[in-house]
Amino acid sequence: MEKRYFKSIALIAGLFACLFANAQEATSRPEMADAMRANGKIYVVVTVLLIIFIGIVVYLISIDRKATRLQNELNELKK
């Protein structure tokens, strides 16, 4: 159980690492429209979207487990 949580935390951390890797790339390049997007705080929007998406996924995982538990309970009842 613990191990599983660790993996999902590592996964989310990895996602954010990707984000910052992208951000650095954008600033090291010659100044173009990308910089405008940085000033336009598009990263905030992307992070918000990711948070919402991850939230939905966490909820989906819990529904997934509940469905499996329900199925297992029925299997035991049958015996």
Add this chain to the structure above:
Amino acid sequence: MQKHWWKVLSVLLIAYSIIAGFLGDVPARDILNESIRNLYFHVSMWFAMITMMTISLVYSIKYLAGYKRPFDNRANLFAEMGLVFSFLGIVTGALWAKFTWGAFWTNDPKLNGTAITILIYLAYFILRGSMDDQDKKARIAAVYNIFAFVLMIVFIGILPRITDSLHPGNGGNPGFNQYDMDSSMRQVFYPAVLGWILFGVWVAGIRYRINTSKERIETWKNDILNQLH
């Protein structure tokens, strides 16, 4: 965890499409402007929908081959998931159309085709809901599903290509090169499509487990009631 790697892959791919979809470079096009990024999200819905309907079709054929109930159940739930994707696709498409083509709904053959397709699949669920006999329901639904799939291909795959359409890649050569898409966009678009397909399979699987559990409770309840009488 080993069993669930594809769920993780789905989440990673969709997350990647959100990050790269907003931060990556896109070709500059008139009218479309930054809304070209909608391709990663709106078009993915349709690709996922068509895949869900194809999986549903396969299960319907499998059901007809041996009349095994679980296949019918899966066909039903994948069609349901496909319908969810199609609703998301049509609503996001309407919004995109408003700001590029000027109206939420145009008489574009692809738009009308998808609307008809959605109605055809809604009829599939009405058909299922209208019958009590489980085996009869499953057989008729499976046959109808094959019919519905063929009509979907005609309405969204063939007719828009024969006539002119506002959608890129229609009215003549439907090749991918006709899209306003370059190779950098493909690197985001295809992972997004795969991510959403896996996501759909995931949700349909959960629905399947809930549905089968519900059916088992239902049969037990009937058994107990029969014993009492």
